[in-house]
Amino acid sequence: MKLIISVILLWTIFSTAEGILCRVCTDRNDSTCANAVTTNCSDTEKCLSARVSYSNGQIRLYYSCGSDNLDCLPGNNRELNINLGDTYIFAEYRCCYTDNCNTDENFSNINVNQPFNNFTCTGCNSGTPNCSAEIQCRGLEKTCIRAFIETVDLTFLYTYQGCGSSNVCELTNVLCTLPFLEEHGKIIAPATCSPAIAPTTAAPTTTTTAAPTTEETTTTTPCPVTLLKHLDDCSALLRKLHQLSCKVKRKVINTHALSLIHLHQDLISYQMKLIEQQMMLTDQYDYNMPLTFQQNMVLSHQQLVLHQIYQHLQSQQFIPHLFNQQLLLNQLQQQLHLYQHGLMLHFNNDPLNNYYLHSLLPTDQESPDDYPPYQYP
Incomplete structure (x- = not known):
């Protein structure tokens, strides 16, 4: 593991490769991205394009640079769902690797109002610190997301929780914001995800009589x-x-x-x-x-x-x-x-606040004269 990280680190530090040119949207309110500009992305990025459908009926085209860590390939559309309760979106996105390649607008027209799938996540009431609401997930949403967002004007910090597709955390951490909801602000820490709560089905009850057994009980001392x-x-x-x-x-x-x-x-x-x-x-x-x-x-x-x-x-x-x-x-x-x-x-x-540097548990063969103890502050 250490070798892998070291090789990646040294390659990144000393690489001098040039990045590619990509179209980037400049106005969040421009749903067609008509005023996109050409930007020289970094050598670890690729071009990203997306079609986003919002629960309020808005349709938006999105062009940007995307990190190479983003799991998408040319010609293959990826889907993304994110559901915060009062706001939910459905997006298709794709990546490409040549100059100004993110101009293709050939995305399918899928309805954002996908059916509920009986999975649930804990969500936050909009504009409040109360994060105990239950959100009903839709479509492919079987993942719960949690993200800490700092508002654009840097005056407030909010917690956002809700449902999402399996790639919601990946895209959030790559874009440093909730995917295609950048008006909410920037994340201040990597978003975390967990499986959504699955629907429960009542299992048939059976009655069994177990023979009495004697078991040894072990106790683990909890950490302070x-x-x-x-x-x-x-x-x-x-x-x-x-x-x-x-x-x-x-x-x-x-x-x-x-x-x-x-x-x-x-x-x-x-x-x-x-x-x-x-x-x-x-x-x-x-x-x-x-x-x-x-x-x-x-x-x-x-x-x-x-x-x-x-x-x-x-x-x-x-x-x-x-x-x-x-x-x-x-x-x-x-x-x-x-x-x-x-x-x-x-x-x-x-009980002592010292350990021998060459062993966590000093043995009789090790003498204090050979290995002086290290005194922790």
């Missing part, structure tokens, strides 16, 4: 709240980091810098997934420690990528954002250090 607090703090820092990265991305025209920013955001997303796994495995030391080591490795790659971004963006308008990102990485490193320290103390039931 402070350890989970460190993971929560790491998640909050990564959300802030992603928010700053999106702010920089919106102002950047340097194609190589954009490639590095895309890589940086991929690393942030990967690190968020590692933290989600750690939260589910806080009582399993053998699985948690390798994840912590991966966290440290990804963090090192983030610092290297951020340094390379700085080399390409030394303008005064970017320096404050890049400096704040470095501060966040330093704080993230500190929280991961505290979490790893507390994890070792908890699972080894050692």
Whole structure:
């Protein structure tokens, strides 16, 4: 895994390939994208085109640059559903790889009002912090999405939850906004998805008499709240980091810098997934420690990528954002250090605040004179 990430990282940093030219819509209110302009996309992007149907009856054509991470191929239309309760859309989109290729408007005319499919997700009431409403999913929507959105004027932060097709999180994280709903604002952290609640069917009841058995019961000591607090703090820092990265991305025209920013955001997303796994495995030391080591490795790659971004963006308008990102990485490193320290103390039931550097569990063969203990603060 380390080798793969390193190869990708080095290829991205030293690649000098030129990007392709794509049509990009400039006015959200221009439903036909008649005033599209030709833009030089980065060398890690392709051209994206879409036809979007909204629940209010609006039909919109959409042209833009799309990340190579987006799963779509030339000539093959992909479908997207997103349902926030009071707003829902159906979209078809496709990608292509030649200059100004995203001009084809040959999309099928599918009705946005697709039938309910009996799956449900928890949604948020529009304009309120109440996220306990039940949303009835439609058509292909069998995934629940959750995204934190900062409004365009940067004055409010909202949680958006609802139903979506299986690719809704992928497209949200690539576009840094809810797909084709950019007027709501930008996401400040990678969107998360989970399976929708499936319809329940009553199973036939049977009565069986089991023989009495004697079982050994094992107890697992739950992790202290402070350890989970460190993971929560790491998640909050990564959300802030992603928010700053999106702010920089919106102002950047340097194609190589954009490639590095895309890589940086991929690393942030990967690190968020590692933290989600750690939260589910806080009582399993053998699985948690390798994840912590991966966290440290990804963090090192983030610092290297951020340094390379700085080399390409030394303008005064970017320096404050890049400096704040470095501060966040330093704080993230500190929280991961505290979490790893507390994890070792908890699972080894050692009351002392020191460990030998060459072993988590010191043995009789190791002498303090040979391996002086490392004192944690």
